[in-house]
Amino acid sequence: MAGISLTIPRSSPPRLKTPMIRRQRGGKLESVSWQEALDYVATRLSAIKAKYGPDAIQTTGSSRGTGNETN
Structure with missing residues (x-):
């Protein structure tokens, strides 16, 4: 979707x-x-990795925006 933006004021x-x-x-x-919050996320991700393996966690990112380009 070209030109998408969120317009919620800060x-x-x-x-x-x-x-x-x-x-x-x-x-x-x-x-x-x-x-x-960061400690909670780290603990939860570690638990997911221990239970389901490292392939259960995916990250995404992009220098061009939201990272949706990889989806």
């Missing part, structure tokens, strides 16, 4: 200002520090 009230974690399926989101 000061928009619904915009997240801190990381949030949902610790259980269906649970409430809770605001956490950046350090806690």
Whole structure:
């Protein structure tokens, strides 16, 4: 899709200002520090890798935008 953009202003009230974690399926989101959020992600990714193997995790990125070019 050429020319796609998100036009949510940086000061928009619904915009997240801190990381949030949902610790259980269906649970409430809770605001956490950046350090806690990064630790949580690292722990969860390590658990996924241990249970399902390294091929269970995929990353994507691009210098041209969102990374959707690889999909």
